[in-house]
Amino acid sequence: MEPILKARGLTKRYGKVTALNDCDFDLMPGEILAVIGDNGAGKSTLIKAISGAVVPDEGKIWLEGQEVSFRTPIEARAAGIETVYQTLAMSPALSIADNMFMGRELRAPGILGSLFRKLDRPKMEKFAREKLNELGLMTIQNINQAVETLSGGQRQGVAVARAAAFGSKVVILDEPTAALGVKESRRVLELIRDVKNRGIPIILISHNMPHVFEIADRIHIHRLGRRLCVIRPQDYSMSDAVAFMTGAKLPEGVTETV
Amino acid sequence: MTNDAKSVSGAYEAGLKGAAETVAEFHEEQNALKKLQHWLHQTPSAVPMIVLVVSVIVFGLLADNFFKAATLSTILQQIAIVGILGCAQTIVILTAGIDLSVGAIAVFSSVLMGQMTFRYGIPAPAAIAIGLALGTAMGALNGFLIARLKLPPFIVTLGTWQILLASNFIYSANETIRSSDIAEKAPALQFWGYSIEPGGVKVLYAVFLMIALVAIMAYVLRHTAWGRHVYATGDDPAAAELAGVPTKKVLIQVYALAGLFCAIAGWVMIGRFGSVSPTASTGQLGNIQSITAVVIGGISLFGGRGSIVGMFFGALIVGVFEMGLRLVGTDPQWTFFLIGVLIIFAVTVDQWIRKVAS
Numbered sequence: 001m002e003p004i005l006k007a008r009g010l011t012k013r014y015g016k017v018t019a020l021n022d023c024d025f026d027l028m029p030g031e032i033l034a035v036i037g038d039n040g041a042g043k044s045t046l047i048k049a050i051s052g053a054v055v056p057d058e059g060k061i062w063l064e065g066q067e068v069s070f071r072t073p074i075e076a077r078a079a080g081i082e083t084v085y086q087t088l089a090m091s092p093a094l095s096i097a098d099n100m101f102m103g104r105e106l107r108a109p110g111i112l113g114s115l116f117r118k119l120d121r122p123k124m125e126k127f128a129r130e131k132l133n134e135l136g137l138m139t140i141q142n143i144n145q146a147v148e149t150l151s152g153g154q155r156q157g158v159a160v161a162r163a164a165a166f167g168s169k170v171v172i173l174d175e176p177t178a179a180l181g182v183k184e185s186r187r188v189l190e191l192i193r194d195v196k197n198r199g200i201p202i203i204l205i206s207h208n209m210p211h212v213f214e215i216a217d218r219i220h221i222h223r224l225g226r227r228l229c230v231i232r233p234q235d236y237s238m239s240d241a242v243a244f245m246t247g248a249k250l251p252e253g254v255t256e257t258v
Numbered sequence: 259m260t261n262d263a264k265s266v267s268g269a270y271e272a273g274l275k276g277a278a279e280t281v282a283e284f285h286e287e288q289n290a291l292k293k294l295q296h297w298l299h300q301t302p303s304a305v306p307m308i309v310l311v312v313s314v315i316v317f318g319l320l321a322d323n324f325f326k327a328a329t330l331s332t333i334l335q336q337i338a339i340v341g342i343l344g345c346a347q348t349i350v351i352l353t354a355g356i357d358l359s360v361g362a363i364a365v366f367s368s369v370l371m372g373q374m375t376f377r378y379g380i381p382a383p384a385a386i387a388i389g390l391a392l393g394t395a396m397g398a399l400n401g402f403l404i405a406r407l408k409l410p411p412f413i414v415t416l417g418t419w420q421i422l423l424a425s426n427f428i429y430s431a432n433e434t435i436r437s438s439d440i441a442e443k444a445p446a447l448q449f450w451g452y453s454i455e456p457g458g459v460k461v462l463y464a465v466f467l468m469i470a471l472v473a474i475m476a477y478v479l480r481h482t483a484w485g486r487h488v489y490a491t492g493d494d495p496a497a498a499e500l501a502g503v504p505t506k507k508v509l510i511q512v513y514a515l516a517g518l519f520c521a522i523a524g525w526v527m528i529g530r531f532g533s534v535s536p537t538a539s540t541g542q543l544g545n546i547q548s549i550t551a552v553v554i555g556g557i558s559l560f561g562g563r564g565s566i567v568g569m570f571f572g573a574l575i576v577g578v579f580e581m582g583l584r585l586v587g588t589d590p591q592w593t594f595f596l597i598g599v600l601i602i603f604a605v606t607v608d609q610w611i612r613k614v615a616s
Contacts, residue, residue, distance in 0.1 A: 074502050089500035091493040093562045098486055103502025105483035117482040146299065 002065060004029045004201055005050065005081075005170055010059035012045050019045040020056060021225035027170065032192065032202045034212040037222030037245050044174075046222065047205055051083040051172055052076030063169065074103070082167030086175045088159045092148035097121070097128040099147055100162045131165040132158070135194050153184030157191060164195045171195060172203045177211055189215055209238040221245050229254050298611050302556045303568035305607050309554075309600070310571045310578065317582030324585055327459040337577040338450075338464040339364075339530060339540060340547045342523040344555075344569045345471050346397075346516035347548035352479070353492040353512050354561025355411035359400060360520045361544020362422040365536060367393035368524035369426050372435045372534030375444045382444035390521045396422060397517015401510035415545075423541050430536040437532030451529025464526045471519065472570045479566060488512060492561025520544075551576060554600050558608050575600065 007025035011018070019042045027033050037043040048054035050061065052070030061068050063079055070076040073083065090099045106120040106127075107113035113120065125143050132143075137157045147155060156176055163171045173192065177185040185208075192215060196202055206212050212219060213233045221228045221244050228244060229251045243249035298304055317324045343360045350357040367389045374385035396418070403414045440447050450464040479485035490498035491505045491512075499505050523544075528534055555572030557564025580593050 073500060077502065083500075085500055087497065087500075089497040091490040091497055091501075091562065093493045094486065094489060098490075099501070102486070102490055102498070105486065107483070117478075117484065119481055119483060119486070121481075144300075149296070149299070 001028060003027055003062075004064055005203075006062045007050065008060055010046065010049055010056045010061070012042075012049060012054060012056045018225055020049065020059075023059070023222075023226040025050070025220065025227065026230070027201055027203060028218075030196070030199055030201055031217040032196050032204055032215055034204045034206060034216035034219045035222060036206065036209075036212055036219060036241065041222045041245065042225040043205060043222045045225075047083075047172060047174060047203065050076070050203070051081060053083075077166070080167060080169030081172065082163035082170070083172040084156075084159045084163045084174060084176060086178060088155055090147045090155065090159060093146055095144045095146060096132075096150075096158055097125045097143045099158065100124070100128045100131070100165065104166070127165070131161045135161050135164065135191055137161060137191075151184070152180055153187055156180060156184070156188050160188065160191050160195065164198070164200060167200060169200075170203065171200050172205075174205045175207065176204070177206065177208055185211065209241065213238055213241075221251075223247060295611060295613075298607070302563060302611070303565045303571060304556075305604070306555045306568050306571035306575060310575050313575060313578050313582065317578060317585070321582060321585035324582060327457070329581060329585070331459050331461050331465070333574070333577040333581050334465045334468075335460075335462050335530075336580070337551075337573045338462065338468045339523050339526055340544075340551055340576070341468040341570060341573045342471060342519055342526060343540075343544050343548040344551040344573050345475050345566065346519035346523075347545075347552045348555075348557060348564075348566045348569045349475070349479070349488060349512050350411070350516050351492075351549075351552050351557055351559060352488050352561060352564065353509055354495075354559075355404065355492075355509070355513075356415065356549070356559070357397075357400065357513070357516055358412070358415040358545045359396070359419040359422055360516065360523075360548055361540045361542065362419045362426065363393050363396045363517055363520035364524040364527060364544055365538050365541035366396070366422050366426040366429075366524070367521035368527050368534055368538070369430045369536050371447060371525060371528065372440070373430060375447065376435055376439070382446035385444070386446060386525060389524065390518060393521020393524065394514050394518040397520065398510060398514035400517070401513030404513065405506040405509035419545065426536050426541070432536060434536070435534040440528065440533065447525070447528045447534070448532065449529055450526040451532065462529070464529055467522070467526065469570075471522070472566055475566045484508070484511075489562050492563075494562070547576075550597060550601060554597070554604050556604060556608065558612070559605070560612075563608070563612075572604075 003026040005027040007023070010020045010023040010025070012020040023046060025046065035043050035047065045054060049056045052073040052075050055071055068079060070079070091102065101124050106124050108118040108120040112118040128143050135157065147158065150158065160173070160176065176188050176192065180188060189211060192202060192204065204212070204216060216233055219231050219233060219241060221231065221241065223245055231241065231251065240249065244251055323329055343364060346360050347357055370392050371385050371389035374380045374388050375382050380388070400414055400418055403409050404411050450467055451462060453460045453462045479488060487498070487503045487508045490501070490503050491508045495505050527538060527540060531538065551573035552569050553559065553572070554575055555564065555568035555570070557568055576597060579596055583593050584590065
């Protein structure tokens with residue numbers, strides 16, 4: 001099977017620091033791929049390179065076999081790669097519907113939309129409600145309530161729903177459970193599984209080993225700016241994974257060259 | 259895919275069994291105060307509207323002449339310029355910025371319109387168009403310095419306020435163009451000073467212009483993508499940028515549009531005062547007056563919250579206070595005293611509404 005998203009030889013340097021060092025990456029269709037790595041291993045740079053937030057100095061990226069190069073997150077988004085940032089990137093004072101369509105608003109049909117640039121609010125609200133319902137977030141009653149009146153889990157839910165609604169090819173989730181309580185994390189993990197069940201592959205960046213081992217199909221372990229190995233969670237224990245990513249232990253058949 | 263690892267790793271959460279499964283549920287706040295807070299959160303112009311209605315009733319009871327059509331039309335006439343400058347100030351403050359140069363742009367634009375006609379002999383309509391374009395360019399300069407050079411709006415517009423006002427004095431050589439000359443040679447400059455008089459009550463064109471501008475901007479801010487982008491830029495610029503809003507472009511457009519509104523206010527000034535005067539008090543006071551209308555109107559100085567209709571109510575409140583207190587016959591200083599109180603009250607309410615999140 002061909003990877004839906006493939007990267008080869010990605011390199012990114014910031015002055016003397018090499019954040020990405022000839023890094024490879026593969027995401028298979030329909031899978032949840034977790035990306036783990038110690039702080040400073042370069043995993044956020046890797047994700048930024050894939051989501052268009054950083055332009056790599058070297059290397060190539062292919063989406064569905066087509067070579068792509070994104071200069072901005074908007075370009076990546078247009079290609080079908082949606083990212084849920086750790087900060088969620090939502091405007092707190094604006095409504096759920098406004099936030100879901102921020103930057104890609106729908107305009108009313110006819111002259112109202114073309115000349116007077118009027119938004120198609122009913123359509124946007126209907127779509128937002130449907131997407132929240134699909135992911136079992138229907139308990140959010142009022143699609144026009146401001147995002148800041150939602151709880152942390154609800155906000156995460158809206159952000160994931162937004163990504164799932166528009167991310168036709170790949171959804172990237174950056175630390176989706178970092179700021180949540182145990183109960184809310186559980187709900188968000190279910191949400192991630194719902195998205196996966198709809199056939200959208202997911203890249204999950206997380207520090208939470210139990211969550212990673214529970215939900216991921218494969219785990220990309222990042223170390224010193226490159227992919228150290230990819231493991232399947234059922235083949236290794238969490239402590240093995242931590243040992244690999246901190247360099248305490250090397251997986252079989254891998255030699256570290258620095 | 260096997261589930262072994264999952265069941266093992268999920269074990270520590272076994273204690274969760276029986277806990278509520280729903281996360282995304284909305285708890286209806288039953289408390290009356292909380293309800294009020296939520297309502298104000300969604301309807302930010304409610305507070306100034308209530309203050310306006312109450313003050314109109316109070317002055318109506320205190321002063322016999324207050325409820326006359328002539329009095330009310332005079333109030334509207336007196337807030338026309340501040341109302342238009344307030345439109346400029348509103349969109350800027352919604353982006354979490356501030357524009358101290360609004361009055362300076364207005365005065366300089368009015369002087370440019372006058373001088374184009376009288377110094378260079380350009381026909382009045384063309385002179386007006388040039389004045390409007392130059393006012394827009396002055397606003398765009400503010401926007402460029404703020405968005406591209408990332409300078410704080412307060413400092414940029416503090417600077418351009420002085421620069422534009424000084425340029426205005428230097429360029430005009432402090433010369434006033436007399437009202438009678440304008441009426442004779444270029445009546446188009448005084449257009450907004452003309453009026454209709456239904457039933458003997460004089461209503462300036464300027465009043466209709468102000469109301470039309472407020473209505474148009476209310477529509478644009480509420481019902482177009484650009485309007486939503488203005489709010490998003492002011493609310494959380496980093497989030498807006500990530501969500502795909504071109505925040506820098508939005509900022510430059512906002513300051514340029516504010517410049518256009520200021521130039522329109524400059525044109526209206528010629529109609530209101532008759533003459534073109536580089537020393538018009540608007541140059542020094544326009545910024546404070548427009549900021550006052552915006553703040554009393556319930557628009558948050560921190561950006562992203564409030565409505566332009568609130569600004570209109572805010573300007574009306576100031577007008578009603580000035581007129582009402584004059585009719586009652588008190589020391590005019592009470593106007594400023596009460597407006598000061600209102601400003602602090604408005605900001606307090608804004609802070610309280612913001613806490614709705616917690």
